[in-house]
Amino acid sequence: MPLKSFYTLKTKAVPARYGLNKNIQDLLIALDDHHNGSIDAEEIGRLVRLSPKRRAAIANTITKCANIIKNQPNEIPTCVDVIEMCTELLEIADRKSPVDGFPFFRLPMEIRERIFALMINNVFRTKSVLPASNRPGPCKCPRFDRDNTFQTTQMKDLKRIFGPNLITLEFYRVFFRTKTFRFRCPCELRSHLTNNNILFDNVRKIVVQWSGPEAAKTFQLLKSVPKLKSLGIVISRLTYIHLNERSALMKSYFPLAYKNTRLGDVLGLDELLEIRGLNQVEVMIAHSSRGGTQSNEMDRANLLDLLSSRLTQPKEYDNDVEL
Incomplete structure (x- = not known):
C-alpha cells in the first residue's frame, strides 16, 4: 500500500480529525482506484470537472x-501528503482530453451503417434530394422549382462531424443507397455527374425531367454511371420541344408529317434505350403547373413498357439488337 493513499489517511483518522467532507473523500478514494488501475485518468477528470462542489x-x-501546518507543526508530513494528493487531482482534471474520441470504427459494420442511416434520415427528412449547385451552368431550361436549394445547418455540419475520410467512404455508401436524387433537367444532371466524382461513383437512384438540348448527351453519360440501379423519367410538354438529329432533318423537309411530335422523335430516346443493368424504371407525368398534361398518359404508359423491357436487361446484353 503506498504511503500516500486514502486508506493510509483513514488509518490515522485524518478525515475525521481534519473534517474532510464527503466530496473530497470520494475524490481521494477515486485517486486510490486510479493508482490501483481500477479507473483511468479520464474518469477522475470528469468527476472533478462536472462538479463545482468537488473542485471547491x-x-x-x-x-x-x-x-493546520501553522498551528500544529507535528502534522506537517500528513498535511503535505494530503496537499500532494489534492494537487494530483487538480493536475489530472486539467489535462487535455485525448483527441482520438470514441473508437467508432471498432464497432461492427452493421452497427455503423445503422447509425449512419439514423443520422441521414434525421437530417434529410425526405426520400428525394435536390442537389445544390454552387455555380449556375449555361442551362436555360425552365425552372419550376426554386433555384436556392434548402440546406439546413445539420447538412452543412455533417462533413465537420465525421471528417473527410469517413464521409467519402461508409457514410456516402449508406447515403446514396437510401436517397433518390432529383434533377430538374438533363442539363443539370449532366453538370453534376461531370463535376462531382462522388455523385458519379455512388449514386444509385436518379429522377430527371426529360427536356432540354442536353438530353442525348446526359442519357449517354448515364450508361457509364457504375452503381445506377433506379431511373425515373418525368415527361411533360417540354419533352417534345427538342427532336433528335434525324427527326429534325425530316421535319425541315416534311413539316406536315411532324405537325404533332411523336415521343419516338424526341432528342435522347435512342441514348436512353442503350442503358442497361437497372433494377427499376419509372415514367411519370409532370404536374400541370410544371408543363405536364394528362394527354401524355398514353405516352407515359407506353414509354414505361418500352424502358422496363430494355433498361433492366443485364449490361452484357447486346445494345445493337433491333427494336
Missing part, C-alpha cells in the same frame, strides 16, 4: 491543511 472541496482542503 479540493481548494478548501488545501487551505485547511495549510492552516
Whole structure:
C-alpha cells in the first residue's frame, strides 16, 4: 500500500480529525482506484470537472491543511501528503482530453451503417434530394422549382462531424443507397455527374425531367454511371420541344408529317434505350403547373413498357439488337 493513499489517511483518522467532507473523500478514494488501475485518468477528470462542489472541496482542503501546518507543526508530513494528493487531482482534471474520441470504427459494420442511416434520415427528412449547385451552368431550361436549394445547418455540419475520410467512404455508401436524387433537367444532371466524382461513383437512384438540348448527351453519360440501379423519367410538354438529329432533318423537309411530335422523335430516346443493368424504371407525368398534361398518359404508359423491357436487361446484353 503506498504511503500516500486514502486508506493510509483513514488509518490515522485524518478525515475525521481534519473534517474532510464527503466530496473530497470520494475524490481521494477515486485517486486510490486510479493508482490501483481500477479507473483511468479520464474518469477522475470528469468527476472533478462536472462538479463545482468537488473542485471547491479540493481548494478548501488545501487551505485547511495549510492552516493546520501553522498551528500544529507535528502534522506537517500528513498535511503535505494530503496537499500532494489534492494537487494530483487538480493536475489530472486539467489535462487535455485525448483527441482520438470514441473508437467508432471498432464497432461492427452493421452497427455503423445503422447509425449512419439514423443520422441521414434525421437530417434529410425526405426520400428525394435536390442537389445544390454552387455555380449556375449555361442551362436555360425552365425552372419550376426554386433555384436556392434548402440546406439546413445539420447538412452543412455533417462533413465537420465525421471528417473527410469517413464521409467519402461508409457514410456516402449508406447515403446514396437510401436517397433518390432529383434533377430538374438533363442539363443539370449532366453538370453534376461531370463535376462531382462522388455523385458519379455512388449514386444509385436518379429522377430527371426529360427536356432540354442536353438530353442525348446526359442519357449517354448515364450508361457509364457504375452503381445506377433506379431511373425515373418525368415527361411533360417540354419533352417534345427538342427532336433528335434525324427527326429534325425530316421535319425541315416534311413539316406536315411532324405537325404533332411523336415521343419516338424526341432528342435522347435512342441514348436512353442503350442503358442497361437497372433494377427499376419509372415514367411519370409532370404536374400541370410544371408543363405536364394528362394527354401524355398514353405516352407515359407506353414509354414505361418500352424502358422496363430494355433498361433492366443485364449490361452484357447486346445494345445493337433491333427494336
